Every structure is written in C-alpha cells, then in structure tokens.
Amino acid sequence: MLSRLVLLSASSLKGSGPIGAGVVQATRCLRTSSQSLAPVPPLPEEGGKVRHGIFPEEFFQLLYPKTGVTGPYMLGTGLLCYLLSKEIYIVNHETIYALTIGGIIVYCVKKFGPGFAEFADKIYEEQLAKAEAAKESSISILAKSIEAEKKEQWRVEGRGLLFDAKRNNVAMLLETNMRERLHMVTNEVKRRLDYQIALQNLHRRMQQEHMINWVEKSVVSSITPQQEKESIAKCIADLKALAKTSQAQAAA
Amino acid sequence: MTMTLFDQFLSPTLFKMPLIAIALVSPWLLHHVVTTRFSSERLLSVKKVSVSALTKHIFQPLGPLGHKWALMFVSLFMFLITLNVLGLLPYTFTPTTQLSLTFSLALPLWLATVLIGFRLDPTRALAHMLPQGTPPLLIPVLIIIETISVMIRPLALAVRLMANLTAGHLLIHLISTGVFLLTSMMPMTAILALALLGLLTLLEIAVAVIQAYVFVLLLSLYLLENV
Numbered sequence: 001m002l003s004r005l006v007l008l009s010a011s012s013l014k015g016s017g018p019i020g021a022g023v024v025q026a027t028r029c030l031r032t033s034s035q036s037l038a039p040v041p042p043l044p045e046e047g048g049k050v051r052h053g054i055f056p057e058e059f060f061q062l063l064y065p066k067t068g069v070t071g072p073y074m075l076g077t078g079l080l081c082y083l084l085s086k087e088i089y090i091v092n093h094e095t096i097y098a099l100t101i102g103g104i105i106v107y108c109v110k111k112f113g114p115g116f117a118e119f120a121d122k123i124y125e126e127q128l129a130k131a132e133a134a135k136e137s138s139i140s141i142l143a144k145s146i147e148a149e150k151k152e153q154w155r156v157e158g159r160g161l162l163f164d165a166k167r168n169n170v171a172m173l174l175e176t177n178m179r180e181r182l183h184m185v186t187n188e189v190k191r192r193l194d195y196q197i198a199l200q201n202l203h204r205r206m207q208q209e210h211m212i213n214w215v216e217k218s219v220v221s222s223i224t225p226q227q228e229k230e231s232i233a234k235c236i237a238d239l240k241a242l243a244k245t246s247q248a249q250a251a252a
Numbered sequence: 253m254t255m256t257l258f259d260q261f262l263s264p265t266l267f268k269m270p271l272i273a274i275a276l277v278s279p280w281l282l283h284h285v286v287t288t289r290f291s292s293e294r295l296l297s298v299k300k301v302s303v304s305a306l307t308k309h310i311f312q313p314l315g316p317l318g319h320k321w322a323l324m325f326v327s328l329f330m331f332l333i334t335l336n337v338l339g340l341l342p343y344t345f346t347p348t349t350q351l352s353l354t355f356s357l358a359l360p361l362w363l364a365t366v367l368i369g370f371r372l373d374p375t376r377a378l379a380h381m382l383p384q385g386t387p388p389l390l391i392p393v394l395i396i397i398e399t400i401s402v403m404i405r406p407l408a409l410a411v412r413l414m415a416n417l418t419a420g421h422l423l424i425h426l427i428s429t430g431v432f433l434l435t436s437m438m439p440m441t442a443i444l445a446l447a448l449l450g451l452l453t454l455l456e457i458a459v460a461v462i463q464a465y466v467f468v469l470l471l472s473l474y475l476l477e478n479v
Binding site for chain 1: 289290291292293294295297298301340341342343424425428429431432446449450453454457
C-alpha cells in the first residue's frame with residue numbers, strides 16, 4: 001500500500017528539477033516491481049511468505065548470513081528489552097488491552113482464516129466458471145452453426161438431383177397428356193370411319209335384300225300351276241326311288 | 253504528565269499542529285484500489301461481494317431517486333466502519349468519538365433528506381408529522397411531538413455513534429486499568445476482570461460494525477420517507 005504512495009510521488013518527483021532526477025537514479029536499485037503497466041503484470045498466486053503471521057520471510061533471509069537462524073529473534077528480544085528498560089515503551093493499562101485484542105485477533109485469524117480464504121477463492125472460482133461457461137457456450141453455438149452450414153451445403157448438392165427428378169416428372173406428365181390426346185383423336189376418327197362403313201354396309205344389304213325379294217317375287221309369280229303339278233309328281237317319284245334305294249341299303 | 257481517562261479522546265496534535273486530517277485520511281491507505289483486473293486478491297473480491305450485498309440490501313426499498321445516494325451511503329459506511337474498527341487497536345485515535353465529526357456528518361445528510369422531501373412533495377413531507385389514524389384529540393400534541401422527533405434526528409444520529417464508541421473505549425480503558433492494577437494485589441480478580449475485558453472487546457468489535465451500519469441505515473430510512 002505504501003508502494004502506491006511511492007509510485008505516485010515518484011511520478012511527480014521525476015519532473016521536479018535536479019533533485020527529482022537524482023532521487024530517481026539513486027533509488028533505482030530499490031524498485032522491485034516492473035515499472036510499466038502494459039502488459040498487465042500477473043497477480044502472484046501466493047501471498048508473500050511470513051513467519052509468525054507478521055514478519056516477512058525476507059527479513060530472516062536478510063539476517064541469516066550474518067547472525068544465523070536465531071539472529072532475528074535475538075534482535076526482537078533485545079529491542080523489546082531495550083524499549084522496556086529505557087522506558088521508551090511503558091507498560092500500562094493499554095498493554096493489557098493490547099494483549100487482549102492481540103489474542104482475539106490471532107484467535108480469529110487462526111479459526112476463520114481458512115474459511116475466509118475458501119470463501120474468497122470460491123468467489124474467484126465462480127467468476128472464472130461464469131467466464132468459462134460463456135466461452136464454452138459460444139464455442140458450442142459456433143460449432144453447431146458450422147454443422148448446420150455443412151448440412152446446408154450437402155443439401156445444396158442434392159438440389160440438382162431434385163430438379164432432375166422434377167423435370168422428369170413434368171416431362172412424363174406432358175408425355176402422358178399427349179398420348180392421351182392422341183388416343184382420343186384416334187378413337188374419334190375411328191368412330192367417324194366406322195359410321196361410314198356401317199352406312200355403306202347398310203346400303204349394300206338393303207340393295208341385296210331388295211334384289212332378292214324382287215327375284216323371289218318374280219320367280220314365285222312365274223311358277224304356273226302346270227309346272228307346280230309336274231314338280232310335285234317328280235318329287236314323289238324321286239322319293240319313291242330314294243325309298244327303294246334306302247331299303248336296299250338297309251337290307252344290305 | 254498524568255493521564256486522565258479522557259485523554260484518549262483528545263484530538264491528536266503534534267506541536268500544536270492538528271493531526272486530525274491525517275487521522276481521517278490515512279485509513280484509506282489500507283483499502284485496496286479497485287482495479288480493472290478480471291480477478292482480484294482475496295480481500296478485494298470479498299470486499300466487492302460484501303459491498304454489493306450491502307448496497308442491494310440498503311437500496312432495494314428505495315426507488316430510483318434514492319439510488320443516486322448509493323455512492324454517498326456506501327462510502328460513508330466504509331468510512332465509519334474503517335474508523336471504528338481501527339480505533340479498537342491499542343494506542344489509536346478514533347475520530348468518530350468526536351462529536352464534531354459525527355455531527356458534521358449527520359446534520360447535512362439529514363437536512364438533505366428533509367429538503368429533498370419538501371422539494372419533491374411538500375404535502376407528503378408535512379403529512380409525516382401526523383401518523384395515520386390518530387384520534388382527533390391528540391392531533392395538536394402529536395404534531396408537536398413528531399416535529400420535535402424529526403428535529404432531533406441529526407443530534408440523535410451523531411450522539412448515538414459518538415456515545416457508543418466513547419462509552420466502549422472508556423469501559424475498555426477502565427477495565428484494563430483495573431486489570432493492570434489488580435495483577436499485583438489480587439491476581440484471581442485480575443483474571444476474572446481480564447475475561448470480562450475479553451468479552452467487552454468482542455462486544456466493542458460488534459458495536460463498531462453495528463454503529464456504522466445503523467448510522468447509514470437510519471439515513472437511508474429517512475431518505476425512504478422523503479424521496
């Protein structure tokens with residue numbers, strides 16, 4: 001949080017005359033973060049390592065080469081004893097209160113810390129999951145539309161076949177229609193011709209009948225009674241002869 | 253110099269220069285700057301969620317006219333809760349124990365709600381002076397009482413916050429002084445008093461949060477009446 005103050009003041013210091021430039025150069029070694037904002041620097045996954053909840057691990061590493069493992073602890077104890085013995089810090093009622101509230105804070109952090117961290121992580125997970133879901137849904141929608149497009153393209157290929165079939169259908173219908181009409185025309189013409197033939201036949205028959213009737217009439221009218229008698233006598237004689245022959249055949 | 257019990261409430265000065273401005277502004281350094289990053293740290297994401305929950309809770313009953321006050325109320329809440337909770341740490345100064353601060357917050361905001369009410373719908377604003385269904389005999393008395401109750405609201409708001417915090421801090425100091433002095437004389441009583449101090453501290457944490465919330469809630473209720 002104080003680094004924000006540093007960054008803000010640094011940007012105003014840079015422009016403020018010779019001292020500003022000198023300070024900027026002199027403090028170059030103290031700057032740890034990257035000094036540009038693009039691309040956005042990633043957030044660290046874990047927080048800074050601390051020992052006993054407050055003291056950063058880097059402090060212990062700083063003192064390790066010279067004073068070993070117990071160095072910082074000796075420093076702390078010595079500092080406390082110095083403050084107490086020189087009465088820079090006086091033990092009074094506030095100390096009791098400081099111990100009480102310190103204990104309460106430590107207890108709360110130890111007890112509710114993991115739960116709180118889980119809650120915060122869950123919020124982040126939900127945010128991420130929402131973004132992922134949006135991404136997945138848009139990907140699936142796009143994939144579906146690609147599928148649909150491919151299907152449409154396949155359908156378009158079949159369109160030619162469809163048109164051919166339709167064309168054949170129409171041609172067949174036309175053909176059928178034409179054949180029907182030809183058939184009808186032939187039938188009509190045949191009917192007309194049949195009528196004429198029937199008419200001619202009728203004429204001929206009537207002529208024939210008329211002629212026959214005339215011939216019969218003239219023949220019948222030409223038969224005299226004399227001829228009739230002669231023909232009857234002839235017939236009787238023929239019959240007698242026939243009867244004789246048949247009798248002879250029957251006896252043989 | 254001997255410290256009295258009330259020296260904790262003196263406005264801090266350094267060589268006669270008032271430090272109250274630093275006391276009011278420096279707690280803001282502890283709040284995260286809201287970034288445009290997609291994901292944020294744990295504290296900031298929890299803060300985002302809790303602030304949005306608080307905003308929804310306070311502003312749901314208010315109409316669109318009341319939503320203009322959202323930034324005001326939420327920042328007021330964050331201000332008060334930060335000052336209150338930081339004041340619970342030892343050797344810190346709580347600015348909200350000064351009536352000057354609380355009254356200067358309460359009076360203009362309350363007055364704004366009343367003036368908005370009178371500006372938007374004076375008949376309805378005046379009608380608040382007389383609750384529905386009062387018997388006719390009581391009308392004159394009730395109007396006077398309601399007017400007084402409206403007029404006393406800023407003072408009530410300010411003094412409620414100030415008195416709660418001052419009383420809490422005083423009690424803490426008293427009991428911790430008691431513990432401090434009893435450890436040499438009567439250790440068992442000191443332990444009992446220490447337990448009491450522990451419980452009191454828990455109560456004070458709760459009071460610090462609740463008083464900030466109540467301040468903002470009451471202001472939103474006054475706004476609801478008038479908007």
